[in-house]
Amino acid sequence: LVSRKKKPDDTIVSIHGENIGDGKAHFIMGPCAVESYDQVKAVAQALKKQGLKLLRGGAFKPRTSPYDFQGLGLDGLKILKQVADEEGLAVVSEILNPYDMEAALDYVDVIQIGARNMQNFELLKVAGAVRKPVLLKRGLAATIEEFMYAAEYIHAQGNDQIILCERGIRTYEKATRNTLDISAVPILKKETHLPVVVDVTHSTGRKDLLLPATKAAIAIGADAVMAEVHPDPAVALSDSAQQMDIQQFNEYMDEVKAFASKI
């Protein structure tokens, strides 16, 4: 069902007037984790000023260590929804557990399925049964074929509003957090009709690579870019090293817009 052979024309996923897959570059920005109303508000205001519409933020956090901050859960989703409504934005947030899906639907505009859950088939089936767009991230060590089969699980349940997200894969290379598989973008665009997003934060894990990775993503045909922004990354409860602060975000967006208008 996700194959280009089944449906030759591009699928466009519309969220609050943003048509992902329409040939223009879109942006999904926000903190790694929701920490407080004030934190989300500051980021949301910055997004709005830049004319962006899609606010990301983790309320349920899939942390490697059980002793790390696990997120605010439903309270975090409520903060996202409140701020998004105030600023006219849409919420993109990860759901970890099928049992949280129903409650989350009241607060979230796009269900994110994280890399660690790409082959959580029961979660994929539940996401396939909802009538909201799903942003599916590529697994930590998933092949492109496995990634497409994971999307197929969602589509098979009747939900065709799927956005694929390349977020880097695990390789022997240590210079970046993961290895951004940039060629996955045109391959996914060729093999499927779904829009493709590149997450430059979790793939590179390096602030100095966010801009070049974003330019590469746009140049190679990505439909959207995801990156993390925090008002004070130094005190962030997760991904402290790679989130941009508001000033860096503004500089980044200005450069990205100038670049995108040239191609």
Ligand code: PEP
């Ligand atoms: C995230 O986007 O918040 C996240 C945890 O990313 P990933 O699932 O790609 O590691």
Ligand code: MN
């Ligand atoms: Mn993060």
